[in-house]
Amino acid sequence: MSDNQLKTLETRLKQGLSLQVWHYGRLSLPKGMHDASEADRSHELLRRARSFIDEQKIAGILIDMGFPLAVKSIKTLDPEREIVLGLTSEGEEVRASTNPLQEADLAYISPKLLIPDPKPTQTKEPVWMPPAPQEPAVVTPVAAEPAGAEATPVPPVVAVSDPIAYVPPVDVAKLASQAAPLPAAAPLQPAAVPAPPVAEALPAPIPPVAEPVIAPEPIVVTLPESKDTYAVHTSRDSHRDQPRRISIADALIQLGYGRVEAHEIMDPKLDQKLLSTGRITTAQSLQAQAVARGMEYVDIKVRPPAASVASLLDQHTCTTQRVFPYDIDRNDVFVVVTDTPNRELLIRTAVAERSGKPKVEIRVVDTPVLDQLIREQYTSGTVLRELHEDLATDTAIPEATLDDANNAVTRFVRETILEGVNKNASDIHIEPMINGLQVRLRIDGKLTANFQSPIARSGMGNIVRVVKLMAGMDVGNNRVPQDSRLVLHVAGRTINLRVSSMPQTDGNEKLVLRILKDASDIPEVENLGLNPYTLDRFLQIIRKPEGLVLVTGPTGSGKSFTLLSTLKRIAKPDRNTQTLEDPIEYRLPGVNQSQINEATGYTFEAGLRSAMRQDPDILLLGEIRDAVTARISLSMANTGHQVLSTLHTITAASAVQRLRDLGVPNYNITPSLQGVMAQRLVRKMCQHCSTAAPLPERVARILADSPVRAPKDRYRTVNSEGCQHCIKGRQGRLPIHELLVVTDTLRDRINEGAPTRELEMIARQEGMLTLAQDGYLKVAEGLIAVEDLEEALNEVAEETSSDPEAV
Ligand SMILES: [Zn+2]
Incomplete structure (x- = not known):
C-alpha cells in the first residue's frame, strides 16, 4: 500500500463513517509510526478505527475500497473471542466458543470445529475465523448436515502457513457503502467491538494477498447435532474471572477519557493508573471498566432501581459484594449494579446464591451512588x-x-x-x-x-x-x-x-x-478573663498571620478553651483552618476539626503530615508532646502558617526550654515563636457572701512593680461559711495568665541560649504581667481570695522547683 493509499484509507475511514472522533485525531498515525512498515501503518490505523466503530463496517469499507491488506489486518486483529453462531436441528441458535469461560451461556466447541457463520448477520456478534491454532493443525469444518436447503460450499482448508482467508459477510460492502454517519452524540456500542490483546495485534509483516474472497452465497454451517461432540459449560462453572471483552485502553479511547499514550495501551490496569494520577475520575474509570467488559453503565437518576426487587438481597450481601438489586427483566434475569465490575464472577455467584435467581446480569454504577443506594435501603423502612x-x-x-x-x-x-x-x-x-x-x-x-x-x-x-x-x-x-x-x-x-x-x-x-x-459556649477572647493589659498584647500577637503561639499550663488549666476562643477569633472564611485535637470537645463552625486517635495509628504526627498536605492557613495542634510534632509545627510556623498549640509547662518562659529539650534548635524557635501564654485556674470568690474590705498593704506592696495599677477599693474577703449561691464562699473558677511576647531582645537571647530564668527576667523588664501579678490584681479586684491565689501559686512554685526544665 502506498502512502497515498494509506492517506486515502485514513481519510475514508474518517469521512466515510463520519466519525465523531475526528477531532480527537486518533485516526492519524502517531509520531514515530511514519517509518514503520506499511503493514504496521495500516494496522495501526485500523486498530485506531476499530476502537470506535463496528468491525464489520470497517471491513466493508476496506473491501469496498479494495484493500486486501486491510482485510487481512482485520483478521490479524481478530480477538480471542472465537465465538461462533450455529443452528441446532430445531433451528435454535447456539453460540459456542473454544473458550466458554469468557461469558455466560456459551457452549464449548473444539477449535477444530469452529467455523465462521458467514450469513449476513442480523446479530450484533461479528463472526470470525478461528485464530491460528498453536500446533500446525488443519482447521476443517465439520459441516455434517447443513441446515439450509442450499448445498454448503465447503470453506477452504486453511493451514496456518497460508495467508489467512477472511470471508466477510456478503453484503458487508453494501452495508458499509450505505453506512450512515454515526450520530455525533450516540455512544458506540462496546459489545460490538471485540478487541484482541494489542500485543497479539501487532503482526509480523504480512505477505501480500490477492483479492479478498467474497462468498457469493451465504454459507450456512451447523454445529454437530450430537452434544457428545462438545461439552456444554457456562461461566458459572468457572472459578476464574472472565477475560476482558476489550482492553481498558480501548475503552478509555472509545469514551474519550484521559489522554492515552501509545506506550500505555497495553497496560491492563491503565484505568487505575490514570485514576491515581488524576487523569480520569472514578466515574470515568468505572465507565471504562463497564465498556471493557461489555456491561452497561447505569445512571440511576435516569432510571432508578425498581423498588420491587430491593428485598432480593440482604444488607450483608450488598455491602460485602458491593452490589445492589436493580431490576428483573422479562426473562427473569436479575439485574444488579456494582462498583466493582472486575469481581464479576464472585458477584454473579454470590448474587445467584443469595437471591435464588440463577440468571444474573451485572451493570455498573459509580461508587457514591452505590453507597447511597445501600445506605438508603437499609436505613429506611426500619426503626431508623x-x-x-x-x-x-x-x-x-x-x-x-x-x-x-x-x-x-x-x-x-x-x-x-x-x-x-x-x-x-x-x-x-x-x-x-x-x-x-x-x-x-x-x-x-x-x-x-x-x-x-x-x-x-x-x-x-x-x-x-x-x-x-x-x-x-x-x-x-x-x-x-x-x-x-x-x-x-x-x-x-x-x-x-x-x-x-x-x-x-x-x-x-x-x-x-x-x-x-x-x-456558643466558647467565649470571645475578650471574655476569657484576661487582664485588659494582657488582652491587648495577646490580640496583637494573634493578629499576625503566621508564626507559633503557645498556651502552657498543667492539665485542666483551660488551655484548650483559650486556644479555641483564639481560633474562633482568627478563623475566617478566606483562611483554611484545621485542628488536630484529642479530644475534640467543642464543635466550631467553619473550622475543619480532626480527632486524633492514637489507638488506630492516627497520631498527632500522622495528623500533622496530612494537615500539611491540606494547605492550611491556620493550624491548631492539640499538644506538642514530642520531638517530631515540635519540629513539624515549628517548620510550618516558619513557612507562613499560623500555628496554635499547647505545651505542658508551668510558666511562659519555660516553654522555650521545653522546645529546646524536644530537639528544636534555637534558630528554629526564634523566627516563628510569637508568644507564650501560661495560665492556671483559681477558685472564684462568691460575690454574694464575700465582704468588701480595704486592700491589704501586703497585696499593694506585691503589686507595686506591676505594669498594671491595682484598684484600691475593690478588694473583698471570702466568707468560708458560704451562702445559698456557693460552696464555702467559692463559685466556679477564674483563670490567671502571663503572656510572654517574643521581642527582638528576647529573640537574640533565645538564640544565644539564655536560660529560662534570664528569659523570664527580660520578659518582665519588657512589661510581662506575671501569673502572680495577674493573680494579685484579681485579688485586688475582689474576684479571688488571696489564700486561694497563694495556694495556687505555691503549687506553681513547687512544680517549678521540682521541674528542672522550668529552671
Ligand atoms: Zn456565697
Missing part, C-alpha cells in the same frame, strides 16, 4: 427511618432526631444520651460485657456506672447498631475502629456528639459518645 428524615444537606455530619421514634432501642438510646447531657457528662461509654451491655458516664473526669444491672445481651447488638447507624458509621464492619460525628435532635435540644467505636473480643464493639459542647 425517623432518625434520618432530618439529614442535613449542608453538612457531612449525620443528623438524627430521636423524639418520634418510640421503640425500646431508640427510647433507650435517647434516655441515655439525655441523661448524659443532663448530668453534664463529657462521655457516655457503651460497653459490651460478658452478660450484657454496660453504660457508664464520665462526669467531672470520673467514670461512673450508670446502670447497676447490665442490659440483656439480646438487646446489645441493636443498641450498638442504632447508634452506629445514626452516626453514619459502617454497621457491617465491627473489625476496625471507627469515628464519626453526629448532630442529634432530642427533646427539643440539639446535641453534638462524637461517636467512636472500638472492636472488642467476640466481635463486640465498645462505643464512646463524647458530648461536644456548643461553639
Whole structure:
C-alpha cells in the first residue's frame, strides 16, 4: 500500500463513517509510526478505527475500497473471542466458543470445529475465523448436515502457513457503502467491538494477498447435532474471572477519557493508573471498566432501581459484594449494579446464591451512588427511618432526631444520651460485657456506672447498631475502629456528639459518645478573663498571620478553651483552618476539626503530615508532646502558617526550654515563636457572701512593680461559711495568665541560649504581667481570695522547683 493509499484509507475511514472522533485525531498515525512498515501503518490505523466503530463496517469499507491488506489486518486483529453462531436441528441458535469461560451461556466447541457463520448477520456478534491454532493443525469444518436447503460450499482448508482467508459477510460492502454517519452524540456500542490483546495485534509483516474472497452465497454451517461432540459449560462453572471483552485502553479511547499514550495501551490496569494520577475520575474509570467488559453503565437518576426487587438481597450481601438489586427483566434475569465490575464472577455467584435467581446480569454504577443506594435501603423502612428524615444537606455530619421514634432501642438510646447531657457528662461509654451491655458516664473526669444491672445481651447488638447507624458509621464492619460525628435532635435540644467505636473480643464493639459542647459556649477572647493589659498584647500577637503561639499550663488549666476562643477569633472564611485535637470537645463552625486517635495509628504526627498536605492557613495542634510534632509545627510556623498549640509547662518562659529539650534548635524557635501564654485556674470568690474590705498593704506592696495599677477599693474577703449561691464562699473558677511576647531582645537571647530564668527576667523588664501579678490584681479586684491565689501559686512554685526544665 502506498502512502497515498494509506492517506486515502485514513481519510475514508474518517469521512466515510463520519466519525465523531475526528477531532480527537486518533485516526492519524502517531509520531514515530511514519517509518514503520506499511503493514504496521495500516494496522495501526485500523486498530485506531476499530476502537470506535463496528468491525464489520470497517471491513466493508476496506473491501469496498479494495484493500486486501486491510482485510487481512482485520483478521490479524481478530480477538480471542472465537465465538461462533450455529443452528441446532430445531433451528435454535447456539453460540459456542473454544473458550466458554469468557461469558455466560456459551457452549464449548473444539477449535477444530469452529467455523465462521458467514450469513449476513442480523446479530450484533461479528463472526470470525478461528485464530491460528498453536500446533500446525488443519482447521476443517465439520459441516455434517447443513441446515439450509442450499448445498454448503465447503470453506477452504486453511493451514496456518497460508495467508489467512477472511470471508466477510456478503453484503458487508453494501452495508458499509450505505453506512450512515454515526450520530455525533450516540455512544458506540462496546459489545460490538471485540478487541484482541494489542500485543497479539501487532503482526509480523504480512505477505501480500490477492483479492479478498467474497462468498457469493451465504454459507450456512451447523454445529454437530450430537452434544457428545462438545461439552456444554457456562461461566458459572468457572472459578476464574472472565477475560476482558476489550482492553481498558480501548475503552478509555472509545469514551474519550484521559489522554492515552501509545506506550500505555497495553497496560491492563491503565484505568487505575490514570485514576491515581488524576487523569480520569472514578466515574470515568468505572465507565471504562463497564465498556471493557461489555456491561452497561447505569445512571440511576435516569432510571432508578425498581423498588420491587430491593428485598432480593440482604444488607450483608450488598455491602460485602458491593452490589445492589436493580431490576428483573422479562426473562427473569436479575439485574444488579456494582462498583466493582472486575469481581464479576464472585458477584454473579454470590448474587445467584443469595437471591435464588440463577440468571444474573451485572451493570455498573459509580461508587457514591452505590453507597447511597445501600445506605438508603437499609436505613429506611426500619426503626431508623425517623432518625434520618432530618439529614442535613449542608453538612457531612449525620443528623438524627430521636423524639418520634418510640421503640425500646431508640427510647433507650435517647434516655441515655439525655441523661448524659443532663448530668453534664463529657462521655457516655457503651460497653459490651460478658452478660450484657454496660453504660457508664464520665462526669467531672470520673467514670461512673450508670446502670447497676447490665442490659440483656439480646438487646446489645441493636443498641450498638442504632447508634452506629445514626452516626453514619459502617454497621457491617465491627473489625476496625471507627469515628464519626453526629448532630442529634432530642427533646427539643440539639446535641453534638462524637461517636467512636472500638472492636472488642467476640466481635463486640465498645462505643464512646463524647458530648461536644456548643461553639456558643466558647467565649470571645475578650471574655476569657484576661487582664485588659494582657488582652491587648495577646490580640496583637494573634493578629499576625503566621508564626507559633503557645498556651502552657498543667492539665485542666483551660488551655484548650483559650486556644479555641483564639481560633474562633482568627478563623475566617478566606483562611483554611484545621485542628488536630484529642479530644475534640467543642464543635466550631467553619473550622475543619480532626480527632486524633492514637489507638488506630492516627497520631498527632500522622495528623500533622496530612494537615500539611491540606494547605492550611491556620493550624491548631492539640499538644506538642514530642520531638517530631515540635519540629513539624515549628517548620510550618516558619513557612507562613499560623500555628496554635499547647505545651505542658508551668510558666511562659519555660516553654522555650521545653522546645529546646524536644530537639528544636534555637534558630528554629526564634523566627516563628510569637508568644507564650501560661495560665492556671483559681477558685472564684462568691460575690454574694464575700465582704468588701480595704486592700491589704501586703497585696499593694506585691503589686507595686506591676505594669498594671491595682484598684484600691475593690478588694473583698471570702466568707468560708458560704451562702445559698456557693460552696464555702467559692463559685466556679477564674483563670490567671502571663503572656510572654517574643521581642527582638528576647529573640537574640533565645538564640544565644539564655536560660529560662534570664528569659523570664527580660520578659518582665519588657512589661510581662506575671501569673502572680495577674493573680494579685484579681485579688485586688475582689474576684479571688488571696489564700486561694497563694495556694495556687505555691503549687506553681513547687512544680517549678521540682521541674528542672522550668529552671
Ligand atoms: Zn456565697
